[in-house]
Amino acid sequence: MNPVHFDSPIDALWIDCHLATMTGEKPYGTIEDGAMAVADGRIVWIGPRRDLPPVAESSARRVYALNGAWVTPGxxxxxxxxxxxxxxxxxxxxxxxxxxxxxxxxxxxxxxxxxxxxxxxxxxxxxxxxxxxxxxxxxxxxxxxxxxxxxxxxxxxxxxxxxxxxxxxxxxxxxxxxxxxxxxxxxxxxxxxxxxxxxxxxxxxxxxxxxxxxxxxxxxxxxxxxxxxxxxxxxxxxxxxxxxxxxxxxxxxxxxxxxxxxxxxxxxxxxxxxxxxxxxxxxxxxxxxxxxxxxxxxxxxxxxxxxxxxxxxxxxxxxxxxxxxxxxxxxxxxxxxxxxxxxxxxxxxxxxxxxxxxxxxxxxLGRDQHIGCLATGKMADFAVWDIQRPAELAYYIGGSPLTMTVKAGVPIKGPIR
Missing domain, CATH: 3.20.20.140 (Metal-dependent hydrolases)
Structure with missing residues (x-):
């Protein structure tokens, strides 16, 4: 499921976050206190942070600590x-x-x-x-x-x-x-x-x-x-x-x-x-x-x-x-x-x-082979939210708790152009 061995550098590691992977049987496919590794625009490792190999952080060119934010697919x-x-x-x-x-x-x-x-x-x-x-x-x-x-x-x-x-x-x-x-x-x-x-x-x-x-x-x-x-x-x-x-x-x-x-x-x-x-x-x-x-x-x-x-x-x-x-x-x-x-x-x-x-x-859209959930091999398209639980995305009327989007592993902040 997570084939990367971190024996070569990865582009980015995302930690200190909760993941709504939208995979599996349970609602949201939740991984609390999760981590994701990204290389060449795709997710190469995802799971509970406790299962992350110790060498992972030193293998990452960039480490993003999200301070307990929730991450969903873009x-x-x-x-x-x-x-x-x-x-x-x-x-x-x-x-x-x-x-x-x-x-x-x-x-x-x-x-x-x-x-x-x-x-x-x-x-x-x-x-x-x-x-x-x-x-x-x-x-x-x-x-x-x-x-x-x-x-x-x-x-x-x-x-x-x-x-x-x-x-x-x-x-x-x-x-x-x-x-x-x-x-x-x-x-x-x-x-x-x-x-x-x-x-x-x-x-x-x-x-x-x-x-x-x-x-x-x-x-x-x-x-x-x-x-x-x-x-x-x-x-x-x-x-x-x-x-x-x-x-x-x-x-x-x-x-x-x-x-x-x-x-x-x-x-x-x-x-x-x-x-x-x-x-x-x-x-x-x-x-x-x-x-x-x-x-x-x-x-x-x-x-x-x-x-x-x-x-x-x-x-x-x-x-x-x-x-x-x-x-x-x-x-x-x-x-x-x-x-x-x-x-x-x-x-x-x-x-x-x-x-x-x-x-x-x-x-x-016929794109489910590449996007739509957080899983190994998928494009690293995701959104980072300042929320306590995923239901808040449907709960609030107006406003947006978004802190950033990431497309193909590249963080996007501010204007999209």
């Missing part, structure tokens, strides 16, 4: 629409006045209003607006984030968004996993021509995305106000044929059986899921998919239909959490607030909430 936000321009505060007021999500969308608001702002924005402007949101996430322990396109809705602007995502990953201390979401909404110029737009997504946009290697996965919003099952199937066929994994926005407003459709393509995840049926749960379990729950959108839209947490739990479907950071339905950059909402609104335990932003979120 948080992973596995569903965001972080790149956008402008905001939709006016729609917020409309919604408070009684307008529904669908009524706003049908009136030309919703996603399309953000599309107009993104199309007008330069790549540099999009980067400048988005990097501030990414910095706010990093200040709450995020070391990996998924970023979707989907506010361009034409080839030029979808590529623009994905190039900004690539630049964010290159120029900040947060790992970025880009997802192509060309099938997010129907742009105005394709009104009443949804099949023609899907053809554009498949034949033009996706081809260009693959040519520039701009995405790791393809997402589709399969819903009565978005894209049908047949249209979703066509996009999934093209995506998997191009060697990309798929995921789906499903069962948010109605039961379209989208999760079961995605299961047939071995999708990474189905996200939202308030209207997920028992058959959908069974299909997800059989396909070993992850359910990504988005309490921010549930709260912001004042939804009343709860996702079937008990059914997912019983079926053994892993439940990830995410901010769903977007300007219309979840304008937040706070994973800690999402943990609290998931516990209060959805009935998750604090341990499940933390697993939702670590080990299960990693699986939802």
């Amino acid at each position: 948080l992973i936000d596995c569903h965001t629409h972080l790149i956008y321009a402008g905001n939709r505060a006016l729609e917020f007021e409309m919604r408070l006045g009684g307008a529904t999500y669908e009524e706003i969308a049908q009136a030309g608001g919703g996603i399309v209003s953000t599309v107009n702002e993104v199309r007008k924005a330069t790549e540099e402007s999009l980067f400048d607006q988005s990097v501030r949101r990414l910095a706010a996430m990093q200040a709450q322990g995020v070391t990996t984030v998924e970023i979707k396109s989907g506010y361009g809705l034409d080839t030029q602007n979808e590529l623009k968004m994905l190039r900004v995502a690539r630049r964010l990953g290159a120029e900040t201390a947060v790992r970025v996993c880009p997802t192509f979401l060309g099938a997010h909404a129907l742009p105005p110029e394709y009104r009443d021509r949804s099949d023609d737009y899907v053809a554009l997504v498949v034949e033009d946009m996706l081809t260009a995305v693959v040519a520039e290697n701009l995405a790791e996965a393809v997402d589709v919003f399969c819903e009565r106000i978005a894209f049908s099952r047949d249209q979703t199937r066509r996009i999934f066929e093209a995506a998997t044929g191009a060697g990309l994994r798929v995921k789906i926005h499903a069962e948010q407003l109605s039961d379209t059986n989208g999760a079961a459709l995605a299961a047939g393509y071995q999708a990474l995840s189905a996200d939202h899921l308030e209207y997920l049926s028992a058959d959908g749960i069974h299909a997800m379990a059989a396909a070993q998919m992850v359910a990504v729950l988005l309490p921010g959108a549930f709260y912001f839209l004042k939804e009343t239909r709860l996702p079937p947490v008990a059914g997912l739990r019983k079926a053994g479907v892993p439940m990830a959490l995410a901010t769903d950071c977007n300007p219309g339905t979840s304008p937040t950059t706070s994973p800690l607030l999402m943990m609290n909402l998931a516990c209060i609104l959805f009935g998750l335990t604090p341990a499940e909430a933390l697993a939702g932003f670590t080990v299960h979120a990693a699986r939802a």
Whole structure:
């Protein structure tokens, strides 16, 4: 389990800390008074400090004593629409006045209003607006984030968004996993021509995305106000044929059986899921998919239909959490607030909430071989917290007890750039 013998120098040793490894059977995978050794960006030894070989400290180029702090895996936000321009505060007021999500969308608001702002924005402007949101996430322990396109809705602007995502990953201390979401909404110029737009997504946009290697996965919003099952199937066929994994926005407003459709393509995840049926749960379990729950959108839209947490739990479907950071339905950059909402609104335990932003979120991105827990061989991505117990991460409303993040063994303090 811990193969290093400390007969050659290691990069860093982390001691005087408690570890929430998110491994094993017990909640949090706790190791009290633990230690971790890091070399070449990966964890090479982890365990109780009492088991640390005496030579370890002298073998380390740097020793970090954390004064009893708790260490968790770096948080992973596995569903965001972080790149956008402008905001939709006016729609917020409309919604408070009684307008529904669908009524706003049908009136030309919703996603399309953000599309107009993104199309007008330069790549540099999009980067400048988005990097501030990414910095706010990093200040709450995020070391990996998924970023979707989907506010361009034409080839030029979808590529623009994905190039900004690539630049964010290159120029900040947060790992970025880009997802192509060309099938997010129907742009105005394709009104009443949804099949023609899907053809554009498949034949033009996706081809260009693959040519520039701009995405790791393809997402589709399969819903009565978005894209049908047949249209979703066509996009999934093209995506998997191009060697990309798929995921789906499903069962948010109605039961379209989208999760079961995605299961047939071995999708990474189905996200939202308030209207997920028992058959959908069974299909997800059989396909070993992850359910990504988005309490921010549930709260912001004042939804009343709860996702079937008990059914997912019983079926053994892993439940990830995410901010769903977007300007219309979840304008937040706070994973800690999402943990609290998931516990209060959805009935998750604090341990499940933390697993939702670590080990299960990693699986939802297909990255669980490298990140998501603290274990030998994993990337040394972790967050250090000034707390007495891990449940505090879901307990407090507002603020952040983070003292530092570490990505690939490198401590990150202050600005992420």
